[in-house]
Amino acid sequence: MWRHIASNALTFLVVLVFLFGGVLIWAQNEYVSEGPLEQAICVQVDRGSNFRRVSDALADDGAVSSASLLRIGADYAGKTSELKAGSFLVPEGASMEQIVDIVTRGGASTCGTEVVYRVSIARATVQVRELDPATGRFVEIAEFNPAEDDAPEAYTNVKAEADTRYRVALAEGVTSWQIVQELGQIDILEGEIEEIPAEGSLAPDSYEITPGSDRAELLARMESAQERILAEAWANRQDGLPYDSPEEALVMASIIEKETGTPDERFLVSSVFVNRLEQGMRLQTDPTVIYGITRGQGVLGRGIRQSELRAETPWNTYVIDGLPPTPIANPGRASIEAALNPDDTDFIFFVAKTLDPSDGHNFAVTLAEHNANVAAYRALEAQRDN
Structure with missing residues (x-):
């Protein structure tokens, strides 16, 4: 009798092991395979948020099939504590593994609203843009010349949002005097510029900035970039x-x-x-x-x-x-x-x-x-x- 019970128990245990192994294989495949998202979306991760809130939001948006499985996978990969605040573009069909990487990788946000301070040869403008996840293109919300126009409401509104990104974009061929003049018009920058950098020493490019960035430090970044290029x-x-x-x-x-x-x-x-x-x-x-x-x-x-x-x-x-x-x-x-x-x-x-x-x-x-x-x-x- 006891031998029969032991035999049945062993069989049951083997079945459980196989079932558990099958569940693990299924879960692993589900985690790395193409997801259900049919159209790209922007995922907002607030400061102080956690993976439970983010995973539940992703499940509600139809980006993942299981919020729990996303959290388990992130925990297994050791990324639960690496969640970054920001707005992130999640492409259609993204796997759970890819989504976890997107929201933990860090760096500049890849989605949402951005303000671009453009310094061109003829004029300077401030452009407020928002990414359309469906097309991957930015849509202009507002544009104005800070030296001539009052800031529109669209600009003041996005400045109050924590996830707004900011860039200074320099056109090729602008002079150092023009750059210094226009940096002085950017209201989110701070600090004084004591002298105009040498002509030709600033690299035309796009520079990420944040509210409170120092003007002189930004110019130093431009100079370092030009030195490397040259x-x-x-x-x-x-x-x-x-x-x-x-x-x-x-x-x-x-x-x-x-x-x-x-x-x-x-x-x-x-x-x-x-x-x-x-x-x-x-x-x-x-x-x-x-x-x-x-x-x-x-x-x-x-x-x-x-x-x-x-x-x-x-x-x-x-x-x-x-x-x-x-x-x-x-x-x-x-x-x-x-x-x-x-x-x-x-x-x-x-x-x-x-x-x-x-x-x-x-x-x-x-x-x-x-x-x-x-x-x-x-x-x-x-x-x-x-």
Whole structure:
């Protein structure tokens, strides 16, 4: 009898072990397999929240099949205590494993509302945007110029929300003076800027900031970024270039940046200026004349006068030989790389193809070719003016 009972108990135990193993395999597969979410969503994790609240919210949103299983998996992976506050984009079909990684990884939020302070050559704007999870694209809620407009309600409202993200976006070709002026208009920044950084020393890019960030520290980040970009490009430069230092290459990069708004032309424009330097020709580029007039403090807003083309300033390349003493703007990475890796051409002239700068330039080797290109451009100007 006892032998029969022991045999049945052993059989029952074996069955339980197999059942438990099957449950574990099922749970593991359920945790790592594609989830039920049919459309991407934003998941808000509040400060002080916990995995129970987050998992229940995810289950309510249809992102996971089991809140309990999500918590067990997070606990098993040792991530229960690593939950991060923020707004996070959970893509459609995300597994529980992927979701746990998303809400514990940290870093900048990937969803929700952001404020972008854009510093461009002509104007500065503040843009309030919100990510549409369904399309993965940001939708503009409001835009204004802080120097001219009152802040709209949409801006003041999102500033009161703890999960709003903030960025400063610098366009290629802005000057250091412009950047300092616009940073002074950003009301979530603090601190004074004692002096304007050297022209060309700030990297155009997008910089994450938070309320209370220090303006001087932000400028230091921009300077460090430009130093890294320039050092890397200088290390990978072509041989035989007419530059004695990275600083001279930065000057050339700034001229390239101001001469073309067409990205794929930068290396051609660079070849023209390098060829001119090597042949002892003056660069004769209008942006350097403009910088000699404005010193980078704003946009000229009119055409260059003949007297200004002949005026002797340190930057006027119609008058001086070689490169100007300083950059004329803050060039981006692409222009720095173009200055140090120009295309191999014989071009020494170029002029705009059309009245639309985005259409690029016609390049020429001989003066006769260039004069023909200039005549075609003048004809377009005459048609516009008639």
